[in-house]
Amino acid sequence: xxxxxxxxxxxxxxxxxxxxxxxxxAWPTKPVRVVVGFxxxxxxxxxxxxVCEKLAKYNGQAFVIDNRxxxxxxxxxxxxxRANPDGYxxxxxxxxxxxxxxxxxxxxxxxxxxxxPVSLLADMAVVLVVNAKNxxxxxxxxxGAAKGEPGRVLFSSPGAGSSLHLSVELFQRVAGxxxxxxxxKGGGEALTAVLSGxxxxxxxxxxxxxxxxKAGSLRALAVAGSERLPQLPEVPSTAELGxxxxxxxxxxxxxxxxxxxxxxxxxxxxxxxxALREADVQQxxxxxxxxxxxxxxxxxxxxxxxxxxxxxSVIRAAQIRLE
Numbered sequence: 001x002x003x004x005x006x007x008x009x010x011x012x013x014x015x016x017x018x019x020x021x022x023x024x025x026a027w028p029t030k031p032v033r034v035v036v037g038f039x040x041x042x043x044x045x046x047x048x049x050x051v052c053e054k055l056a057k058y059n060g061q062a063f064v065i066d067n068r069x070x071x072x073x074x075x076x077x078x079x080x081x082r083a084n085p086d087g088y089x090x091x092x093x094x095x096x097x098x099x100x101x102x103x104x105x106x107x108x109x110x111x112x113x114x115x116x117p118v119s120l121l122a123d124m125a126v127v128l129v130v131n132a133k134n135x136x137x138x139x140x141x142x143x144g145a146a147k148g149e150p151g152r153v154l155f156s157s158p159g160a161g162s163s164l165h166l167s168v169e170l171f172q173r174v175a176g177x178x179x180x181x182x183x184x185k186g187g188g189e190a191l192t193a194v195l196s197g198x199x200x201x202x203x204x205x206x207x208x209x210x211x212x213x214k215a216g217s218l219r220a221l222a223v224a225g226s227e228r229l230p231q232l233p234e235v236p237s238t239a240e241l242g243x244x245x246x247x248x249x250x251x252x253x254x255x256x257x258x259x260x261x262x263x264x265x266x267x268x269x270x271x272x273x274x275a276l277r278e279a280d281v282q283q284x285x286x287x288x289x290x291x292x293x294x295x296x297x298x299x300x301x302x303x304x305x306x307x308x309x310x311x312x313s314v315i316r317a318a319q320i321r322l323e
Contacts, residue, residue: 027264031062033089037076037097039069043205043288044252047122048092050284054275055268065092071105072161072322073097078109085260087268090118095251096163099307103315104161105322112308115255116265119272120295120303122285123251126167126224127235129209130201131194132217139222139241142201143175150178156190156199159183161322164190166311167203167224167248169318174246194218205250206231207289224248231289251307252290253300262297269297 034052036045045067052063068076077097083089098115101108128139136142146153157165160183168181182199184190187208193199195217206229212218213232223229225247226239238246254272256265273294275281285292295303 027087027267028059028061030088031064032059032087033066034063035066035068035076035080035089035091037068037070037073037091037093040065040067043124043207043250043290044092044094046288047252047285047290050281051092051121051272051275054278054281055271058271058274072101074101074105074108074110077101077114080255080257081110081114083257085116085257087256087260087264090254090256090268091115092121092254093252094163095253095307098253098255098304100161100163100166100311100315102308103312104320114258116258116260117297117300117304118254118256118265119269119297120293120300121252121254121272121276122290122292122294123249124205124207124288124290125229126164126203126248126250127206127209127229127232128171128201128203128221128224129194129213129218130221131197131199132219133197134200134219136221137219139236139238139243142221143177146175146177146179151180153177153179153201154182154199155179156182156184156193156202158187158190159185161320163250164203166314166318166320169320170248170314171203171246173314173317174243205289210289229289253304265297269295 034048036048038044045065048065052065055063068079073093077091077093080089080091102112130136130142136145155168157168159165165181165183168179172179182193184193190202191209194202195212209218210231213220220232220235222241223232223235223237225237228235228237276292276294282292
């Protein structure tokens with residue numbers, strides 16, 4: 001009777017991990033190091049801290065953010081690529097590190113087989129903005145003006161090889177225009193260039209430019225992708241405007257070292273999905289302009305393969321190479 005009561009307790013507990021194997025339950029028995037290859041305060045860092053709070057709660061062990069900035073995220077990624085596949089070092093990263101850096105940099109401390117995909121955490125839309133004094137009132141007028149003056153329209157970005165620079169390159173291919181890219185040392189300088197009129201526009205993540213859009217100093221022409229943003233319901237998507245093939249976003253994912261056990265990867269993926277479903281996390285991400293996803297490992301692996309191929313094609317066509 002005691003055994004039967006114990007089985008009924010497990011079945012009725014409602015916890016998503018009640019059926020885990022003994023090996024799964026053994027992890028974690030000590031703090032988990034969560035590497036973020038960028039400085040504190042960025043979206044990847046903030047998103048990681050929100051999720052890690054929940055993971056610590058679920059497991060009774062600390063999930064400690066370890067910021068290792070440098071080389072466009074390559075330093076942090078290299079640390080995890082070389083780590084033991086025991087689940088005690090994982091990487092929270094923007095998608096640019098995994099999808100773009102292997103094609104962008106002449107040398108990276110990892111390759112496409114260095115990681116076990118865990119979860120596509122979340123994504124964030126990219127919006128095309130121009131100075132409010134720009135005569136183009138919509139995307140069609142902007143493209144028409146750019147075609148009329150090839151190479152004379154200037155677009156700023158946070159730096160050569162950044163995801164927002166590559167958005168410019170992809171836009172040129174899809175829209176059939178020639179735009180002059182001007183790289184700056186960070187997003188602040190790139191935004192200042194547009195606000196001052198030194199550049200015509202830029203691609204940006206909405207939270208970074210929302211206040212300027214609301215104030216009327218910037219005009220949002222389109223959201224890159226298939227859907228409008230709840231925060232900017234009046235701004236059309238590129239898909240509804242007929243600009244097919246320009247579906248881009250800034251996304252964030254979690255990977256573990258390759259050869260990490262499938263059971264452990266699945267357990268961690270399940271817990272991340274659980275964290276992203278919690279109401280307080282969803283509200284925090286909505287406030288950031290981030291859409292929670294929480295995919296499974298196989299879904300994330302398929303997405304990553306497709307995304308790498310897309311950006312490899314863009315980078316090769318633009319002949320961009322970083323040391």
